[in-house]
Amino acid sequence: MVRGNQRRILKAAEDICSKEGLRFTPKRKEIFKMMLHEKKALSAYEIADCLKAKTNISIPVMSVYRILEFLEQIKLVHKISSINRYSVCSHISCKHKHLMPRLAVCRKCKHVDELAANNSIKESLQKSLNAVDFQLESQQIELFGLCSGCTAK
DSSP: OOOHHHHHHHHHHHHHHHHHTOOOOHHHHHHHHHHHHHOBOBOHHHHHHHHHHHHOOOOOHHHHHHHHHHHHHTTSEEEEGGGTEEEEOTTTTOSSOOOSOEEEEETTTOBEEEOOOOHHHHHHHHHHHHHTTOOOOOOOEEEEEOOHHHHHO
């Protein structure tokens, strides 16, 4: 079941695909909806297993990876490279531009919070990188720690 905020995010994702002339196929949509519902970073294997358990849809893991790659390219999900998991972008339905995602990832339960944009961090980082003649390829920061739920346990 898709709830209010999730419905708005799903609609925004559909609009992004439509505007870009891309197909939001039933499998892409189903994986996206499932990820919205889970609210934590998931691996392709976990997505395939969860999809099978909750919807009885069986999809090969390689197909899940291709769908996740598609969703990542159009900025609907973030790949958390250091743990090879994916999380839905929490700013899909925002009207402002997000230049550098900063993801706070709980190392225990894999809950992800996307932190608010702050251009001064990006500018400071870019200045430091320019000083060492370094070309940045990924503009995403992954921060690891414990969420309040896991700290309390």
